[in-house]
Amino acid sequence: xxxxxxxxxxxxxxxxxxxxxxxxxxxxxxxxxxxxxxxxxxxxxxxxxxxxxxxxxxxxxxxxxxxxxxxxxxxxxxxxxxxxxxxxxxxxxxxxxxxxxxxxxxxxxxxxxxxxxxxxxxxxxxxxxxxxxxxxxxxxxxxxxxxxxxxxxxxxxxxxxxxxx
Amino acid sequence: xxxxxxxxxxxxxxxxxxxxxxxxxxxxxxxxxxxxxxxxxxxxxxxxxxxxxxxxxxxxxxxxxxxxxxxxxxxxxxxxxxxxxxxxxxxxxxxxxxxxxxxxxxxxxxxxxxxxxxxxxxxxxxxxxxxxxxxxxxxxxxxxxxxxxxxxxxxxxxxxxxxxxxxxxxxxxxxxxxxxxxxxxxxxxxxxxxxxxxxxxxxxxxxxxxxxxxxxxxxxxxxxxxxxxxxxxxxxxxxxxxxxxxxxxxxxxxxxxxxxxxxxxxxxxxxxxxxxxxxxxxxxxxxxxxxxxxxxxxxxxxxxxxxxxxxxxxxxxxxxxxxxxxxxxxxxxxxxxxxxxxxxxxxxxxxxxxxxxxxxxxxxxxxxxxxxxxxxxxxxxxxxxxxxxxxxxxxxxxxxxxxxxxxxxxxxxxxxxxxxxxxxxxxxxxxxxxxxxxxxxxxxxxxxxxxxxxxxxxxxxxxxxxxxxxxxxxxxxxxxxxxxxxxxxxxxxxxxxxxxxxxxxxxxxxxxxxxxxxxxxxxxxxxxxxxxxxxxxxxxxxxxxxxxxxxxxxxxxxxxxxxxxxxxxxxxxxxxxxxxxxxxxxxxxxxxxxxxxxxxxxxxxxxxxxxxxxxxxxxxxxxxxxxxxxxxxxxxxxxxxxxxxxxxxxxxxxxxxxxxxxxxxxxxxxxxxxxxxxxxxxxxxxxxxxxxxxxxxxxxxxxxxxxxxxxxxxxxxxxxxxxxxxxxxxxxxxxxxxxxxxxxxxxxxxxxxxxxxxxxxxxxxxxxxxxxxxxxxxxxxxxxxxxxxxxxxxxxxxxxxxxxx
Numbered sequence: 001x002x003x004x005x006x007x008x009x010x011x012x013x014x015x016x017x018x019x020x021x022x023x024x025x026x027x028x029x030x031x032x033x034x035x036x037x038x039x040x041x042x043x044x045x046x047x048x049x050x051x052x053x054x055x056x057x058x059x060x061x062x063x064x065x066x067x068x069x070x071x072x073x074x075x076x077x078x079x080x081x082x083x084x085x086x087x088x089x090x091x092x093x094x095x096x097x098x099x100x101x102x103x104x105x106x107x108x109x110x111x112x113x114x115x116x117x118x119x120x121x122x123x124x125x126x127x128x129x130x131x132x133x134x135x136x137x138x139x140x141x142x143x144x145x146x147x148x149x150x151x152x153x154x155x156x157x158x159x160x161x162x163x164x165x
Numbered sequence: 166x167x168x169x170x171x172x173x174x175x176x177x178x179x180x181x182x183x184x185x186x187x188x189x190x191x192x193x194x195x196x197x198x199x200x201x202x203x204x205x206x207x208x209x210x211x212x213x214x215x216x217x218x219x220x221x222x223x224x225x226x227x228x229x230x231x232x233x234x235x236x237x238x239x240x241x242x243x244x245x246x247x248x249x250x251x252x253x254x255x256x257x258x259x260x261x262x263x264x265x266x267x268x269x270x271x272x273x274x275x276x277x278x279x280x281x282x283x284x285x286x287x288x289x290x291x292x293x294x295x296x297x298x299x300x301x302x303x304x305x306x307x308x309x310x311x312x313x314x315x316x317x318x319x320x321x322x323x324x325x326x327x328x329x330x331x332x333x334x335x336x337x338x339x340x341x342x343x344x345x346x347x348x349x350x351x352x353x354x355x356x357x358x359x360x361x362x363x364x365x366x367x368x369x370x371x372x373x374x375x376x377x378x379x380x381x382x383x384x385x386x387x388x389x390x391x392x393x394x395x396x397x398x399x400x401x402x403x404x405x406x407x408x409x410x411x412x413x414x415x416x417x418x419x420x421x422x423x424x425x426x427x428x429x430x431x432x433x434x435x436x437x438x439x440x441x442x443x444x445x446x447x448x449x450x451x452x453x454x455x456x457x458x459x460x461x462x463x464x465x466x467x468x469x470x471x472x473x474x475x476x477x478x479x480x481x482x483x484x485x486x487x488x489x490x491x492x493x494x495x496x497x498x499x500x501x502x503x504x505x506x507x508x509x510x511x512x513x514x515x516x517x518x519x520x521x522x523x524x525x526x527x528x529x530x531x532x533x534x535x536x537x538x539x540x541x542x543x544x545x546x547x548x549x550x551x552x553x554x555x556x557x558x559x560x561x562x563x564x565x566x567x568x569x570x571x572x573x574x575x576x577x578x579x580x581x582x583x584x585x586x587x588x589x590x591x592x593x594x595x596x597x598x599x600x601x602x603x604x605x606x607x608x609x610x611x612x613x614x615x616x617x618x619x620x621x622x623x624x625x626x627x628x629x630x631x632x633x634x635x636x637x638x639x640x641x642x643x644x645x646x647x648x649x650x651x652x653x654x655x656x657x658x659x660x661x662x663x664x665x666x667x668x669x670x671x672x673x674x675x676x677x678x679x680x681x682x683x684x685x686x687x688x689x690x691x692x693x694x695x696x697x698x699x700x701x702x703x704x705x706x707x708x709x710x711x712x713x714x715x716x717x718x719x720x721x722x723x724x725x726x727x728x729x730x731x732x733x734x735x736x737x738x739x740x741x742x743x744x745x746x747x748x749x750x751x752x753x754x755x756x757x758x759x760x761x762x763x764x765x766x767x768x769x770x771x772x773x774x775x776x777x778x779x780x781x782x783x784x785x786x787x788x789x790x791x792x793x794x795x796x797x798x799x800x801x802x803x804x805x806x807x808x809x810x811x812x813x814x815x816x817x818x819x820x821x822x823x824x825x826x827x828x829x830x831x832x833x834x835x836x837x838x839x840x841x842x843x844x845x846x847x848x849x850x851x852x853x854x855x856x857x858x859x860x861x862x863x864x865x866x867x868x869x870x871x872x873x874x875x876x877x878x879x880x881x882x883x884x885x886x887x888x889x890x891x892x893x894x895x896x897x898x899x900x901x902x903x904x905x906x907x908x909x910x911x912x913x914x915x916x917x918x919x920x921x922x923x924x925x926x927x928x929x930x931x932x933x934x935x936x937x938x939x940x941x942x943x944x945x946x947x948x949x950x951x952x953x954x955x956x957x958x959x960x961x962x963x964x965x966x967x968x969x970x
Contacts, residue, residue, distance in 0.1 A: 044882035075192075101192075102375040139855050141858070145895075
């Protein structure tokens with residue numbers, strides 16, 4: 001067993017984990033943050049995506065011990081304390097970018113990473129290719145793509161440059 | 166109910182698109198799915214499964230495994246047999262042509278004597294942690310004598326094939342038929358031309374993103390069992406598991422299906438793991454939790470489709486269809502899943518008329534056992550298979566006749582004035598307007614401008630094709646008496662309890678279940694519209710047998726058409742009671758009270774009482790007609806449908822093929838559907854997007870492939886090609902609705918239209934793109950390898966290359 005310390009959604013967390021414990025197991029089973037989901041066992045579906053030190057990571061593909069000292073943000077850590085949703089969450093709601101909700105936390109986390117990593121604009125094709133690692137069985141992606149595109153100007157506080165299209 | 170012909174859309178009412186009530190919790194990680202639930206003191210179950218497709222269990226030695234750390238218990242088929250636990254039942258019985266009942270082998274919850282597919286559960290290991298249970302399962306010593314297996318239907322029905330069940334000679338479960346064979350033979354005798362086709366409807370794996378899970382819990386003090394499970398229909402599970410498997414009466418068995426992460430049919434069925442954890446929890450007197458892994462889901466969730474069909478269509482000189490004969494083999498897998506027998510028969514062959522006036526139809530279906538995962542309903546369930554067959558056959562027929570694909574469809578459409586229309590295969594369609602959906606879809610997709618786009622693509626060295634399907638399907642299986650006569654072992658009504666609270670807010674308890682469909686929003690809109698209360702004042706509750714009177718759940722696009730109709734009936738009772746209370750308060754005759762826009766008014770006067778005033782009066786009955794009317798405002802209704810509903814429409818797909826690689830690129834997809842009354846257009850569009858994407862997945866990407874020994878080769882998300890964002894394009898959706906004539910809402914259902922209408926539109930486009938290669942049919946999925954081979958075989962056989970080259 002190993003002792004680890006990390007920050008999750010802005011709060012210090014301490015846990016004792018087996019060396020084989022995955023980050024997603026730590027989050028779900030020990031920290032009771034069940035918003036991060038497990039949809040597969042081959043790192044394909046992306047339902048478990050979280051942010052680790054500012055990068056989106058499939059938490060089923062990282063050992064808990066690797067998160068020692070890391071800043072982790074999960075879906076539970078996005079909304080403001082008063083419940084106001086993050087612009088990405090709000091745009092998923094606005095554009096009906098979710099149905100059963102199971103892939104949604106991973107989609108939202110990946111969407112945020114896509115927008116943040118494309119400060120000069122984001123085309124529909126870039127969004128579709130950027131979501132290669134997230135599978136949704138409900139929506140046909142149409143409204144997820146719309147939601148991410150709509151979140152871009154809100155997150156960058158400017159119009160999406162036309163040239164990027 | 167309120168008059169719904171009024172086109173005025175009130176905020177949060179019918180026709181509006183309020184944002185979904187459920188979204189805030191899903192978006193903030195507050196959804197509560199089964200695996201998110203943990204019961205105090207729970208142990209964890211892991212199922213040891215067969216890794217061979219067919220074999221005799223010679224021995225199972227649990228000694229070493231039982232001594233492993235953390236192991237609580239290990240159960241095998243022998244323990245289950247000793248405990249007198251039944252098998253999981255089949256909910257639909259069919260009879261063969263000769264009147265004999267289908268072969269219905271027992272399906273024990275842990276294998277007894279033999280294993281019959283890769284994934285068949287041999288033992289349940291329960292430990293303090295999942296890891297310990299898995300480790301212990303590795304230590305089980307299981308001796309299985311492998312037997313020859315049959316994984317494919319032609320092999321299973323070949324002479325001398327290994328038998329999956331000794332009771333099923335030739336591996337035939339049933340040999341069924343429908344229609345008038347003599348009339349069809351007579352039609353073929355007069356045919357001007359005959360179109361023929363052989364199609365394989367590819368086997369699919371539903372893959373809802375949430376893997377199945379189940380938690381058994383037992384309260385020794387009350388003797389009450391609770392099962393938390395990923396189900397589309399908790400009451401059905403309670404009935405099947407309680408009455409047939411574990412013999413637990415309903416009042417001691419609660420089934421909770423909380424937030425469920427997609428179903429698509431795969432979560433309708435009663436699975437062995439549900440019974441196993443419920444039984445073990447009582448035996449061990451502690452909660453037992455099982456969570457399926459994705460790899461395990463691939464070999465245990467019921468698969469879909471897997472039909473092989475030969476069909477022939479007789480035509481007159483003017484292109485009119487005279488007769489249709491269809492012969493299908495349908496794979497049942499190793500055991501009969503809950504509704505498996507109904508899928509290729511009453512959910513499929515009864516739709517062989519499609520949208521056409523074909524006067525004589527005869528369909529035969531042989532259901533085949535194989536050493537594969539059981540096959541059952543998957544989004545569309547039988548209707549995608551028939552639609553694919555018909556809409557491919559009609560394109561072949563057009564070619565055979567030298568007619569335009571649109572013209573031959575129009576020539577044979579059931580005209581709008583022929584409704585209600587009695588088909589030759591049992592169903593009576595109530596409504597539809599095939600010309601309207603066709604015309605609108607062709608307009609949006611710019612069908613008539615296609616040849617210019619094809620020529621432009623050819624300039625770029627690409628093969629461009631366009632295809633359509635004009636289809637009709639059947640939803641909301643019913644009435645119960647008819648379904649029963651056809652073999653259903655359950656009723657198919659739906660239940661709603663509408664509880665008006667003293668201050669006028671409303672809780673609706675529905676027997677349907679939401680696992681992505683947005684019922685908490687749509688049903689609240691329906692109630693807001695009918696009772697005139699704010700949308701925000703309505704809460705919808707589903708998924709718990711302890712809260713909901715009864716219900717059959719959600720599948721077959723039935724929730725609004727059947728469940729919504731039950732809600733309307735219950736609200737009618739609320740309004741009728743409210744009128745009596747209002748009449749008393751306003752000293753008027755009950756017949757003089759009308760209810761509109763949330764107000765009870767004395768006809769012809771300005772005297773009125775609000776809905777909230779009536780609600781508070783019902784609960785504080787001081788000035789009240791107590792002799793005639795009970796206090797309270799809480800009504801329950803059961804609604805048994807009068808007929809199926811018949812959604813339909815037109816789908817058009819445009820593709821481009823790169824002849825160098827064989828890659829089929831989706832260019833555009835348009836769906837115009839007739840789904841009857843639309844409550845929330847935003848949700849309707851979302852349902853069509855998702856359904857179409859699953860249909861595109863079937864047509865271009867997905868295929869569950871077994872090798873000849875019964876090993877599933879496409880057994881992970883790395884091998885089974887799920888549609889991803891970059892495989893799909895934006896989907897143009899329109900609705901062109903006629904109202905269902907026999908339910909109070911006029912609703913038909915939207916959950917499955919996308920998956921039903923789309924596959925033939927895609928393949929018709931692919932075949933059209935390959936028109937210069939002499940191709941008349943391409944089986945699904947149209948992978949790059951398959952298309953490249955066709956193109957290269959065509960080149961080798963001297964077929965013309967592209968004009969541009």
